[in-house]
Amino acid sequence: MSEISTIPAIAMHGVSVAALRDPLLTVVADVNWSVAPGEFWVIAGQEQSGKSDLLMLAAGLMLPAVGECQIFGREPEVFGEAEPAERQRVGFVFQGGHLFNQLTLTENVALPLRYAQNLSGAEAAKPVAALLELFELTSLADVTPANLAANWRQRAALARALILQPEVLLLDNPLAGLNPRHRQWWLNFLEQLGRGHEFFGGRPLTLAVTTDDLHLWRQPSRKFAALHAGKFFPLGSWDDENFSRHPAVKDLLFAPNENKI
């Protein structure tokens, strides 16, 4: 436990982030960011500011173009050869879910568990059913993602990311396109995860979310950062003196918000 508390969950030093679809294009430069275990980070940025690419780098999906990125004190490239357990310490929820379209919701949620622990469908059924119930997805268990509303797809993606009980959860714009009821459910649920949800043994999760609307994430205990003009700016907490003065924050507080429709 002491090791977990001293090693940053994510640490970036002088990192340049390349675009996933074009490794020659740098979208964010000079990122110096350290996420301690148990912290809740909100990274705000406009469309195409590199939020998703930064988060994918933090998850070990990409290597930095320049600089050093460590996850639990290890270089992500080591993950390729490491035991899968190493990678499973980091969960990731994509914007839109990125569920597997040919699988039902149950199969989607069960897949990481079955693959990691070599379980049959029947063996994985119990924990999957319990998780689906927690996420109010039981009635949709046999539906394929194409036949689901975006609100439920996103929730199923969260269930899939949590089935292996990761220590760090990275969420790429999780509230985008959700209706107000679902949005409130997400905010409450993530808050509980940050404090330690009883379903997951009460252990607080380290969380990092990206957003294009800072208002929704207003909370004194959270830490904020902004992506602006290709740079990464740590902003501190919401109540910090310099927070609202930063030019990036002004843009993000007054950005048109499609989620409010």
Added chain:
Amino acid sequence: MRGNLAKAFEWTNTQVIRSAPLPKSYTDYLGHKLFLFLLTVQGLGAFALITLGVLLKKSGVAHSVMQPRIRHEISRAGVALLPMFLFVALALGFVVVGQTVSALAKFGQINFLGSTMVIVIVRELGPLLAAMLVLARVGTAHVIELGTARALGEVEALEVLGIDPVHYLIVPRVIGMALGIFSLTVYLIIGALASGYLFAFLQDVPLRPMDYLKQIAGALNWLDFALLALKTVAFGFFIAIVTCYHGLAQPLRLEDVSRVAVRAVTQGVIVCVLIDAVFIVLYLVT
């Protein structure tokens, strides 16, 4: 895992070369095309080695998930194509075998029937036709499925869940296609030889079934069986590699999928012809 997957494409980074302006002179143009060809060969070779490595290294990993996937791919590239192959075997028998038998009988050269059938059907037409049909029916589906999965971000989703995309997506397809083409080739050869005799019989060719069988069996040796197995497995492995490489090993957008599918099928045909050429040399040497 992503590193492994991306290496095959990113090492060569053919996107950069492809987007470069075309050279103006013919020799430069030829050089540009040759360079692209060599980069593709390098990318395919790297992807094939990575897949082979994963296939061997992770043979026992997550078998409760992988076995149903492998069974599904064998069914798709083998069992599901049986009706079509029965039709093609009949057609091949009537068109090639039957006509050859009746022509040899007409010229009194029926003694050459066995060796002619072995060269034409067992060594060449059977495996090549089976490979082309599986490439058309299943290979194109591979490119489209994997290309769409890549464009929709499913590959990245697999990686963050700790699932090796090469193991989960490619290995079952490679095994399914290798076993599928091998089995279908055997069915195609048997079907073509049988229907060919039927056609000759209907044309009143004076050849008894036992003589026909004896001639063919006499012309076959153990090397034909061994090389037939090797050749069909090689066809299956490389068709799967080419189609999966184009579908998976490069970042795609949805609008790229159809273009990539055409390129994969073209390269699949070229690879099959090259493998066939290698085996012709082997037959000649042995």
